[in-house]
Every structure is written in structure tokens, then in C-alpha cells.
Amino acid sequence: MSVQCTINTPHAVSAVTFSSSGSLWVGSDDGTLRLYELPAPKVVRAIKSLGSEIASIATLRSKDPQAGGLWIASGCRAFSFPAHSDKMISTDADARTTVQLGEDDEDALNELSISENGRYLAFSTDGGSAGVVEFSTQAVTRMKTRHSSICGAVKFIPDRPSELVSAGYDSALLHHDFPQGTLLSRFDITSAPPSSGVSLSPPFVLSTAVSSTGLVAASTADGRVWIGAGGEKRPSPVSGAKQKRSRKWDGLQENEGLWLQVAEGPVVAVVFRGTETLITCTLLGKLARYTISHNAEGALQAEPNWTGETNHLAKVNAVALNDPFLCVAGLDSAGKGIIEVWGLDE
Structure with a gap:
């Protein structure tokens, strides 16, 4: 992996995502x-x-270019824009839809995600x-169980049309049935044992990722990453076919996962590349790549096979992956925006 190009912007980058065509959207x-x-x-x-910092960008993928688009979180509102436009510069007045999702002026949005369907x-x-x-209806449903602090991450669970997992600064992962608004399971993360007398940050959950097979990864402010395999669908060792989907997704079972000590400081991003590779990134731009597998007894294991460090980022705010590129974005030492585009196959 190596840097293919560097993009500079006037203001700090706060969100990045790829469109269905592979173009890169950058929010500041x-x-x-x-x-x-x-x-x-x-x-x-x-x-x-759009008025406030761009906290998240989610792409609505569609075979019909006119039906696709992107959703943008800015302040307490989410904006929808078409994927393609004849205008080189659009404004909030050009939004297809604007939805107020914060419950008051202080309740800013963090992450947006779009379901598989x-x-x-x-x-x-x-x-x-x-x-x-x-x-289809613009109806808003809030989960009955809330986080006791900032809810920073939310992801749909693949092949589970009615389920999502949220994570927050209360160090909790919550598994919801969203049509019912009910809680199906939860995992409360505790602090790591003290090491060498150093006091680490609380285990706030800073980012999550869910693979296509149901693996879940969560990174924390105290430098760790948890990978949960309780909800993973794996090929049958005999036929090679995927296991039949179980009635319940148990991805938050702690005894079905493993912990990685990635860094001494916050790990701000985790992303899956396929089902066998996990990439992590710290607040200060240290990157690591892990190969995920199972041993002879079927236990989950993750082996580091590469580490690197960004060249010019003083602080990482966002990461996005779309083969063959990994984009790491944030700000440089002067406070200006910067994106490093890494080639994954170098």
C-alpha cells in the first residue's frame, strides 16, 4: 500500500465516501x-x-442514474441530492429532500447509512x-433504547432487512430491530486492564464496520478494536456453500469475538475489505491491515500483515474504501483539509 495522490482543500475534511461510479465525495x-x-x-x-460541518455522506446506489443519489448529514438535518447534476455548484435550495432529524438545535447528526435494499x-x-x-414515506422511527452519551455510529446488518447496530460514547454496542424500535442485544465494553501504570482513555466506540458475512468490528478511544464473529455466515467445510442464515444475529456476543490492541491512542476508523481483511486507522494517521481467519478449532483470529503511516495528516477525521483506493482524510498541521489516496494493491 502506498500513496497514489494527495488532495488539498481550504477547510478541514470531516467526511468522505465513494459514489457508485467510484467518484469521491469530500465533505468539509x-x-x-x-x-x-x-x-x-x-x-x-x-x-x-449547507450551514454546518458535513458529518457524514451516504450514497444511494441504483442501476438507474436518475434514481441514485447521496444523503448528507449537516447539523441537525439530512439533505438528499441527485447523483448527477448539470450544475457545477449546487446549494441547499437544490436538495431533493431536507429532513430535520435532530430533536433540538444541539442534537447534531453523526453517521448516515443506507440499507442494502x-x-x-x-x-x-x-x-x-x-x-x-x-x-417511500419519509417516516422517521427512533429506537426506544438510546445511548446515554453521543451515538456516533450506525450500520445496517447485511441480509437482515430489519436490523441495525449502533455504537456510542457510552462504550455500548446496541443491536436493534428498527421496525419495532426494540433492542435485541447489547455489548457493554469495559476498560482494558491498566498497563505499565499508564491511564488510558475511556473505551468510547469511535467507529464500526459490518462485513457482508456479518462480522462486526468496533474501534475505541483507548486504542483497541473488537471483532465479533457471533453473527458471521461462513462456508460449510464440506460443500463450500454458505451456512443457512440463523434465526438470530448474535454478532455482539463477546465470547465469539477477539480484541486487538492497535495503538495507544484513539482508533478512529475500521473498514472491511472483503471478508478476510480489516484495515484500521488511528487519530494520528497510523494504518494497519489484518488478515481475518479461523483456526482449526474454528476460533476467530486476526494477524497483522502490514502497517503504515500517513505522510501529511496531523489528524484523521474520516476514512473510505473502494477498491483499489483507500482515502484517509482530515487536516494538516496548518489546519487545512487534506486527503491521501492510498493504492490497496501496491
């Missing part, structure tokens, strides 16, 4: 989005005047709530 703390066609560092389209948008907020918007 001044409420502006820019679109790039990698590896060229030239802006090809922009959306501005393209029917729902999940969101998380500073007030600790996770919820879902149904696209």
Missing part, C-alpha cells in the same frame, strides 16, 4: 462538499451552503439516539 467543516474523479485532484462538482436511511445523533427514515 464549512458545510461544503466537493466531488473528485480519482486520481485527478481537480474538483468536478460542488455543493455548498435501498429503502431506509439510518442516522445517529449527539443526543444518543439512533433512528431510521423510510424513503
